[in-house]
Amino acid sequence: MEIPKDEFMYEKTNILNHIFENRENEICNIDDEQEIVEQEHKDYKKIYSAIDNLPDNLFPETVVQIKKSIDNYLKTLSATQKIKNKNFYKAGFSDAMKLIAECLYNKD
DSSP: OOOOHHHHHHHHHHHHHHHHHHHHHHHHTOGGGHHHHHHHHHHHHHHHHHHHTSOTTTOHHHHHHHHHHHHHHHHHHHHHHHHHHHHHHHHHHHHHHHHHHHHHHTTO
């Protein structure tokens, strides 16, 4: 029985989404990344400290806008990285599944 290509792609996408979502938390909790995350927080605090040391009476709106801009940039950067990681993971997994299928098919 041959599965229609559209249905296969739909099932493949659903399976990859399910596997990615289950694996995402495990991937994000790797201990090796903790040092980088801690450094990121330290750097963020340094930036905010430097901004807080700007004279409020001279640039009150500028200080607020700089903080908002930094927060927005970091959110965008994080979202972009998440999308790239997800696509990279799915592509790698899909390639691995293709290789396994090819090996099984050509085994005969």
